[in-house]
Amino acid sequence: MTAAADAFTGAGPAPGLTTAASGDGRRRWHVAALATAGLVILPVLAIVWKAFNPTENIWPHLASTVLPGYVITTLVLMLGVGIGTFVIGTGTAWLVAMCRFPGHRVFEWALLLPLAMPGYLIAYVYTDLLEFAGPLQGVLRAVFGWSSRRDYWFPEIRSLGGAITMLTLVLYPYVYALARATFLEQSICVLEVSRTLGHGPWRSLRDVALPLARPAIAVGVTLALMECLNDFGTVDFFAVRTLTAGVFDVWLRMGNAGGAAQIALVMLAFVVLLIWAERRSRARQRFHHTSSKMRPIEGIRLHGSKAWAATIVCAAPVLLGFAVPAAVLADYAFTSASAEWSPDFFRHALNSLGLSAAAALVAVALATLLAYAARQRANRAVLTAVRLASVGYAIPGAVLAIGVLIPFAAFDNAVDAFLRQTIGVSTGLILSGTVAALIFAYTVRFLAVSLGAVEAGLGRVTPSMEMAARTLGHSPSSTLRRLHLPMIRGSLLTAGLLVFVDTMKELPATLVLRPFNFDTLATFVYQYASDERLEACAPAALAIVAAGILPVLLLARSIGVSRPGRRRREN
């Protein structure tokens, strides 16, 4: 139960592992999985349907004007964020896992903190700090006597480079979490052999640990890239024109929802390609532990300047991705006259927490259902359905919201029409515009996250134990309850925490789908921040970050105990 290593390690379902006779409850699991997957991909199908009904063929115009730019910008953004998250995530994970230097124990968990910082918030904060009108450039101008922009050069924060930096700072923890867990899992033998052969720590990283950890790192980078692909808040604020920005243009400015859905499908193709490449890259790679020597890693003690360099390298992402923006928000919240500390604020916080918790529960339950069904000698249809269930992660939130609205409202209206005809009662909208629609949207959006974690957890349960349980006469359900669930508790917790944190931060789908008079912390922040009144919403923004910290710390702890050697001692 290597907790965060499971985060999406999605080793893929293992079909046909059990050998007991079929027809003993497996079919029920398959049917349930197919039904769940069908429900979850309904919004995506609704978007596809929209794409086939555009009001105007927008492609000739787009292709001759902005589309090439959108595609190139998107690719550069993904490349930049990919490299950035890989280097920071893997580098810090290696330092923290393998080396001993001042503060390494603190960095173990602190490096995860930027996960609690929404991308749009960090973008607002850094723009305030670094833009021409901001305090930093103001001080520079005062000190050097410059007066206008033409007198000196300063990097423009609202740019592609700025967006890459912001997104890297909040997304690298995905890679860090997975890489660190994997480094911790690796048998010390492999590394000792490497050391014996005279390799220093960096050579060991490059030649031994990195190739072994490649699958997990690839998953982390893929997740970061998917997040970056559907980000709208940051790129919109920085006026960086990616495909997501194109979706919104075509939809809102040209009033062509069909055309927008078509661009969304192009993005979906990007993601399918990404997932395919990631799976292919580790298709022939299966690493198993052949040694059970899992004594704690001694760690290489760094001295002098090297030790301090390591401290600085680990401190930089924590400071830039978490401490600085959090401090700026706190400053606004407590010193600005316009900060809004309204009593409604606690109601918004309660809404946020409730929704996040519900989404986490549902997403983990459905992920368990899907992943376990795939283990029950599933046929191709079931396996495909399970894979398709995660595509919602790649769709921009506002577009997904429309995808959720269409089937929900259609269902509500059908029920209403039927009851009106038969018993003359109008039920109105039963599900649309309720919390249920919101929780459903979050589930569709974040199922990929929980599914990956649960699949990886289940993948580590040896089939022989399962066979033993079945031989003893346990049904699949009873085996799940008595054998698997206790064994994968850590993975379930990780899955739930990740969905929880993601839901706290979610904004666009929440805006469109929520009920009357219903605010979450994120929507409350948005109504002021979208008007560039960051000071007013700083208290709420701070609360989003604060609410994200606890789950992140729990997550750090569950990675910490993931090392098999350490756990055995603890028990």
Add this chain to the structure above:
Amino acid sequence: MRRTLTGALLGSAMAVVAAVAGGGGALAASEVNIYSLRQPFLIEPLLQAFTNNTGIKTNVVFAKDGVVERMKAEGINSPADVILTVDIGRLNDAVEAGVVQPVSSKTLEANIPASFRDPEGRWFALTQRARLIYASKERVKPGEITSYEQLADPKWKGRICTRSGKHDYNVALLAAMIAHHGEAKAESWLEGLKANLARKPQGNDRGQVKAIKEGECDLALGNNYYYGAMLSNPDQKAWADAVNPVFPTIGDTKGTHVNVSGIALSKSAPNRDNAIKLMEFLSSDEAQEIYSTVNYEYPANPHVKWSPLVESWGRFTPDDLPLSAIAELRGAAVKMVDRVDYDG
């Protein structure tokens, strides 16, 4: 680990119950449901006054994007009674999506001049906003710029800031330019303006004024009410103090380009009578005065006095181009922004 997981489960369950219990408040007896594209803090004083006068409770969902799509999907059972929005283009979207219905009300027709409402009553403007040029007090002499057309003059090279060309307000201005000058001239104007930009289009209207204060540029485009909002915000007063508001002319007219915010009755409107009461109230003297004093917008109702602050910026002549012409040319304007690569 087990205890953590059980704790997490229990905590989650409790939070869910709380959220569900807190979310179901929209069922009072006498109420009106509003889908708003305007920020809640802008309309709250108006809704408060409405509830005080009539006892009718207001329920609000605020979302900038996707409201019309939501109404379309919800169809005949949509709980929405009215849709409240800015920009003539967005009002037009709602009409074209078929989610609104005509209203015929003597009060509305008396309060709102014919040029500020749909001839069939499918939308009513509530406020008027002028698109101004903000000019640096220090670096631009009074009278040095008087028209939108002059923004393309090479003398302003590297001295102008605007928000994205794709924003509703800029799109509407460009649509008006197309209406006055035709596509070709409007396009070369937009190219000239782009060539004069001090920086890539970014931020919102207030951000442009802030940039003038900081010396990044000398001219900016912005709606009039932001000037009032900045003057009354302690954090932003210095920005507003750095500029003079200019009411520019468009085309051969003496008029300034204006846009509107407005309201429309939802097709489903389960509380139709209350909805019409709300629409009538928002067009009344009382509400229109709030718009002018709290939001610094120009009342659509001509009988209402402007607030002293708004009055102090001077009277101006609005461009008499019909709003429907702007709405119709919006698609052409957006494509022009793409062709010129204004935001690039």
